[in-house]
Amino acid sequence: MGAAYFYHLTRKPLEETLGALLTRALAAGWRVAVRGTEPGRLDWLDEKLWLTPDDGFLPHGMAGGPHDAEQPVLLTSAPELSNGATCVMCIDGAGVSPEEVNTLDRVCILFDGNDPGAVEVARGQWRALTGAGCAAQYWSEDSGRWEKKAETGG
Structure with missing residues (x-):
């Protein structure tokens, strides 16, 4: 999972x-x-x-x-994952389903923190995925290095 x-x-x-x-x-x-x-x-x-x-x-x-x-x-x-991907990296608000999160090794969702619209889309994705029981982590580079700020067990 x-x-x-x-x-x-x-x-x-x-x-x-x-x-x-x-x-x-x-x-x-x-x-x-x-x-x-x-x-x-x-x-x-x-x-x-x-x-x-x-x-x-x-x-x-x-x-x-x-x-x-x-x-x-x-x-x-x-x-479709026509290359047999075990990891999906979503950019620009591309969608991902809870089923994908649960069957792949990893899903990464990258979003521009300087774009309020992108932040809102990412928040919606977080709510949808964690609400469906998916494990999730939130990482921020605000301090100058990547730090884990939140985690759900799924």
Whole structure:
């Protein structure tokens, strides 16, 4: 049974935080789907992830190609996990169901803490997932480093 980890971004940009989380997920042996809501935003993110600092290589691809099933990280706006992902990272308010949280190793929900609309969407997701009995953690970088601020056992 998995858990939902909420990441409240206030200092570092999405692409930097996402890159770090993806690197850790791949090191854990997970296949990842990065779920967004807009194809244009996913194209932008695709470009940013190829520019990983420190000469790091972050293997990934955009959904819709002939090799989706082979991608360790797949950027998608679809609910299907065509790369066999065991971890889903949601950006820009992309949805995730309690069933997914309970069947995947991990769900990460990244949201812009400087955008009141994004914060409200994340709060709604927290209420929906924890209300359905999902385990969840809330992480904030407000102090300059990531700190766990809340946790539910599910």
